[in-house]
Amino acid sequence: MLNVSIYRYNPEVDDEPYMQDYQVDTQGKDVMVLDVLEKLKAEDPSLTFRRSCREGVCGSDGVNISGKNGLACITPLSEAVKGNKLVIRPLPGLPVIRDLVIDMSQFYAQYEKIQPYMINNSPAPAIERLQSPEERAKLDGLYECILCACCSTACPSFWWNPDKFIGPSGLLQAYRFLADSRDTATEERLAKLDDPFSVFRCHGIMNCVQVCPKGLNPTKAIGHIRSMLIRSAT
Amino acid sequence: MVTTVTSLGRSGLSDWMIQRISAWIMTAYLMFMVGYFIGNPDLTYAQWAELNSGLAMRMFSLATILAIAAHAWIGMWCVLTDYITVRLIGPKATAIRIFFQLGMIAITLLYVVWAIDILWGI
Secondary structure, eight states: OEEEEEEEOOTTTOSSOEEEEEEEOOTTOOOBHHHHHHHHHHHOTTOOOOOSSSSSSSOTTEEEETTEEEEGGGOBHHHHOBTTEEEEEOOTTSOEEETTEEOOHHHHHHHHHTOOSOOOOSOOOSSOOOOOHHHHHTTTTTTTOOOOOTTGGGOHHHHHOTTTOOHHHHHHHHHHHHSOTTOOOHHHHHHTTOSTTTTTTOOOOOHHHHHOTTOOOHHHHHHHHHHHHHHHHO | OOOOSSSSSSSHHHHHHHHHHHHHHHHHHHHHHHHHHHHOTTOOHHHHHHHHHSHHHHHHHHHHHHHHHHHHHHHHHHHHHHHSOHHHHOTTHHHHHHHHHHHHHHHHHHHHHHHHHHHTTO
């Protein structure tokens, strides 16, 4: 039997959060953490968590699994269980709504700040705005972000200043549009990132890279943004 | 975004660049000093005073002192704006943060003046 400890908090009933222990029979199979949560939910319907696609695409089930942020649906027990114990907590740093469900408003507010859409005021061509294969290749490793918030909620700079520091996820997206040959608002975008918080509160500790379930590298993207700012400002 | 008034360079990029350049200056000074002490195991006060009375060495020491001051200012400003915030400790945070920021700036400037006094007093 696998010992599972889960963060529980229902603000309507509980004065404070607590850890609840369960025992789960996985029949020796290396199932995903989400399978364990689903099994527990079948027994205890009050257990609350987000999930949707169950294949690492929607980014709904980001949780802290035995101390490391990740997607419950694509994290196998063999990676997450330490000493026959699995500990599941909500993603750290954002307010908890209930159990493993966090309020992601602050995360989305930062995403909105970087204007995550193409800006190009020139008349649209008849069919589409073309890119060379080389220009398109610059977006690889950037566009794949699924906004699960595993990276930003693993970042101490985001914990301390979630209202001012854009966070690794937002900055990866910011560079996705800065690097796009079809976007013409590069200077305007850079001008909004020059303050001491938006980009520069990143101290390069690379927690974001360690936890990204899609294998992306926000620290590298932040480095590219810094280089673009230097080129623009010198 | 409101321009910060207590950060050193008033812009993130400026602070970031000062932080990197000051780090290089401090590293160079440290390596020079370590090399000097290794190369002079029987160092006397006369030799030490002679080294530090030359204009080039004074300029190198002054550059390092300014680098330390700038580096500390930026670093401390980051620490204070990380931990002494309204979000973390409530509405009193702004007054407390300004107090510590101005105190940190005053102490840093005092150290710089004191160090210049020592350097040119040798």
